[in-house]
Every structure is written in C-alpha cells, then in structure tokens.
Amino acid sequence: MLWSLAGPVEGLKHHRGITHTLWAAPVVAGVVVGAVWLWRRWRKPAAHAQAIRWGWLYGTALIAALSHLLLDWTNNYGLRPFFPFNPRWYAGSFVFIGEPVLWALLIAATVLPGLFGLADQEIGARRRPFRGRGWAIFALAGMVMLWCWRWSERAQALAVLQNQQLTSEPARRIALEPYPLNPFRWHAILETADYYQTAEMNTRTGVIETDATRDLLYKPTDTAAVEAAKRTALGQVYLDWGRWAVVRDLGQQPIPGLEPPTLLPGRRWTTVSFTDLRFGYSFLGSGNGAHHPLAGQVYIVDGREEAGMALNGRVQR
Numbered sequence: 001m002l003w004s005l006a007g008p009v010e011g012l013k014h015h016r017g018i019t020h021t022l023w024a025a026p027v028v029a030g031v032v033v034g035a036v037w038l039w040r041r042w043r044k045p046a047a048h049a050q051a052i053r054w055g056w057l058y059g060t061a062l063i064a065a066l067s068h069l070l071l072d073w074t075n076n077y078g079l080r081p082f083f084p085f086n087p088r089w090y091a092g093s094f095v096f097i098g099e100p101v102l103w104a105l106l107i108a109a110t111v112l113p114g115l116f117g118l119a120d121q122e123i124g125a126r127r128r129p130f131r132g133r134g135w136a137i138f139a140l141a142g143m144v145m146l147w148c149w150r151w152s153e154r155a156q157a158l159a160v161l162q163n164q165q166l167t168s169e170p171a172r173r174i175a176l177e178p179y180p181l182n183p184f185r186w187h188a189i190l191e192t193a194d195y196y197q198t199a200e201m202n203t204r205t206g207v208i209e210t211d212a213t214r215d216l217l218y219k220p221t222d223t224a225a226v227e228a229a230k231r232t233a234l235g236q237v238y239l240d241w242g243r244w245a246v247v248r249d250l251g252q253q254p255i256p257g258l259e260p261p262t263l264l265p266g267r268r269w270t271t272v273s274f275t276d277l278r279f280g281y282s283f284l285g286s287g288n289g290a291h292h293p294l295a296g297q298v299y300i301v302d303g304r305e306e307a308g309m310a311l312n313g314r315v316q317r
Helices: 008-014 026-043 054-074 101-124 133-163 224-230 233-241
Strands: 173-178 186-191 195-202 207-209 217-219 245-249 269-276 296-301 305-311 314-316
Touching: 008 054, 008 233, 008 305, 008 314, 026 054, 054 233, 101 133, 133 173, 133 186, 133 195, 224 233, 224 245, 224 269, 233 245, 233 269, 233 296, 233 305
Parallel strands: none
Antiparallel strands: 173 186, 186 195, 195 207, 195 217, 245 269, 269 296, 296 305, 305 314
C-alpha cells in the first residue's frame, strides 16, 4: 500500500512482495508482539491483570502470518513465498480474489459473539470465558469445507477440459480461473501455438460456453513498439506477474486519462497494451477485446522510446 503512493507500477511491483514471504512471517509476528509489549508499557496494566505468555503470543502471531500466505495462495492472483531467492508466482486458483462466502463466514465469527454478548449484558447473564470460540471454529471449518469443495470442482473441470477438444490445435497450456460465489462456474483459458481460446464452464450442468468470434484471440504480432514496451518499467513488472499476459500494439489509440505525446513532424507514437487473460471474466465485461481489470498501457514513440504509461486506470507519474 505504501509503494502504491509512488504510482500503480510500483504498487504492482511490490504487491504481495517481500512482506508476503516465508522469511517475513517471523518478522511480522515479532512486530505484532513488539507492538503489544509497547502498548502494555504505555498503558501500565493493573497489578491484578493477567500476565501475557509471550512465547504463546509469538506462536499465535506466527500462525496468523503464515495463514495469511495460505489464504493468498488459494486465490488466482497468487503470491511469491520464496521471493527474492525465487521470484516465481504460485497460485492455487480455486478461490476468487474476493470471495463473499469467506467474508460472510469470517465477519459473522467476528461480529456475532459481540452482539450476543450485548444481549447477555441486557439480561444480566454471567460472562462466559472465550466468548466466540465456537463461532471461530465454525467459520474456520466452513472455510476449509469451501476450499475442499472448490478444489474438487476445479479438478472435475480440468478433467473435462483435458478430455474434450475445444481447440483445432493441441493445447499447450490450460488454466481454470474461479468465479466468486458460484463454485460450479469457471473461466477456462487454453493456449495453442497460434491463439488463445477462452470458455465459460459449469461443472454442475456440464455446459461449456464458447464463441469462435468472441472467445478466440490470435497471438498478436511482436512489433518494434511491443518489444520496446516490454522493456519499460511497466512491461517488466507486468510480464513478471502476468502468467497469461497478452501484449498488443493498438496503434494510435489514446490512453484514458493520459494525453498522447506532442511530437515534432515525422515522429509517431503508438499505444501498447498489457492484459492478463486470467481476469477476462464475463461478469466484469472484459472479453478478449474489451477492457480488462489490471490492464496496462504504454505510449511508445518511434518504436523505441517510452512516453507515458498507465495501469488499471491510474497514470504512472
């Protein structure tokens, strides 16, 4: 979040970066314990206050930090747990980035114990220790059950794709991206030597929806402008993160919110776009030829010079 203040490109470069690694988890836990220690030093607890078991507190903080990495791995954005020694992104891709079902479970486990506690105070009931433990167990068990369900549906969808010939050429790679709320619906991507084919799948009905015109994207030609754009700061960061990145020369198509460069006669600018097919969801209105979330654009002058860039609708200054 702090790196985003330096612009969207820096934000993408460092998002789920060094703070989301296995090496950082013990440090994050230590910072939490240190913050609690400073808080107690400042508040000076009463003599009868319960003593803190610092080793136990550090252990639970470490579990919390590691579970955050696990949660990030389950979705289709992914993370780099071994960065910087291994910059590879890992993603389970069986849960959408923002899953409302998980939010509902975890928010309920956080809020409902407090609400019931207020009701107990009204009727003068005795305060129970560890209020909310049952709700926490329920929420975590529900989360694991949802993971297992989605994992199973994804395996079923993958088996269907591998047993059906959706493309006229052999598929080199296959990806399945989850939808929010509906565990049966999946966004499928297949790559052949010449093109990308996308489709919408439903594992409950067995229906695969695809359109030869809308869902077929031939691999773009690598022009001089495309090669120059790949070497820019945005290009390097995007290609590092975008496992299904597509880079296209759009010609003289202005970038929204960023004026084209003013050039001397005889010079020419062009726009190069970066999109990731993982997020070409129909419910986001982002087909192969439409706007994508997390899309990037770069102005390239004379096929070699960068003259402005934007990412996800934000201009990089």
